[in-house]
Amino acid sequence: MAGISFYWGLGLESSLITGTIRVGIQLSILGAILQPIFTYGAKHWWIVLIYVLFMITLASFEASARSRYVFDGMIPCVFASFVISIATTSAFAFGILLEVSPFWNPQYVIPIIGMLLGNGINGVALALNTFLNAVVSDATAEIELCLAYGGTFREASALMTQQAVRVSAMPMLNSMAVMGLISIPGMMTGQILGGSNVVEAARYQMLICYLIGATAFGTILAAIVVCLYVAFDSQNHRLRLERFSKR
Incomplete structure (x- = not known):
């Protein structure tokens, strides 16, 4: 290659x-x-928590590193977006759906959260890059014009926000559209090769797909909202380009 x-x-x-x-x-x-x-x-929950936070930290660095433009506090903001989304979906999955005992069982928690983060990184990276490129460079004139005519910062950035969400969600939606018809997902393949029941493997894979979709979409939205409030003065509806620098 x-x-x-x-x-x-x-x-x-x-x-x-x-x-x-x-x-x-x-x-x-x-x-x-x-x-x-x-x-x-399995006996000490804090060990699992430390490793999960370590994974989220690395995911935050990787997702932030692909953006053309950066701002102060970008990595902590991405980290917080991942934490909120992962915590919400994981609590639902491990506490209600899977009924894992103990609920921090590393055999379930670490692989599943790893898959959620691995798929979320691409979405967040695309969202950050698309939104920041539009606001800081490509669509700056249109935004300034809208603000000059009395538009709010939300109105001025609406098209850029929608475009960033669409672009970042597209790989995930394409993957879900062909899953089971063209591609057999990795987790299901591993279970089948390991001798697990095919129907049971398919059920687990469906759960993982829904969790991946929810986590990725939630993290994308959280990251874009953070960028929105960094890029604009929400009180005076002004674009704050001085907060950004080119990598």
Whole structure:
């Protein structure tokens, strides 16, 4: 892949090589640390909490790193968006649907939250990049014109907000549309290969898909709302471009 990138002048050689190396190292480390976490985390909830917060922190850094424009406190804002969305869907899943005992059982909590975060990162990254590009660069003139004619900051940013949500939700919606018809999801594939009942595997996968959709959509909306209030003075309805810098 790196050779093809070099031949076509795509400039992705470094990213491809780095990503390939990171996958091997990260999965090796994961395999080494998960077993003790599963063993001791079943008795001590704080071990599971620390690891989940660690995962959310890394997800926040990754989602924020792909945006062309940044602002002070961007990573903590993305972190808070993930925490709110993950906490809501996880409480519903582990406390009501799965009835896990104890409810922090790491064998369930860590893999499922990992899947939720993994799918949420792309959505949040697309949302941040699309919205900030529009507000700070592409649609600045239109926003200023709307504000000058007496429009509120919500009215001035409505089209950009809608576009950011659509763009960021599109990969998730496309994936859900073909799931079970064209693609067999990873969790279901793993359970089938492990000898689990196919119907039971399908039920678990349906639950995961709904949780992924709810978590990703909730995190996307939370992140865009935060960006909206950073980009605008909500009291005076002014655009605050000085709060942003180009990466």
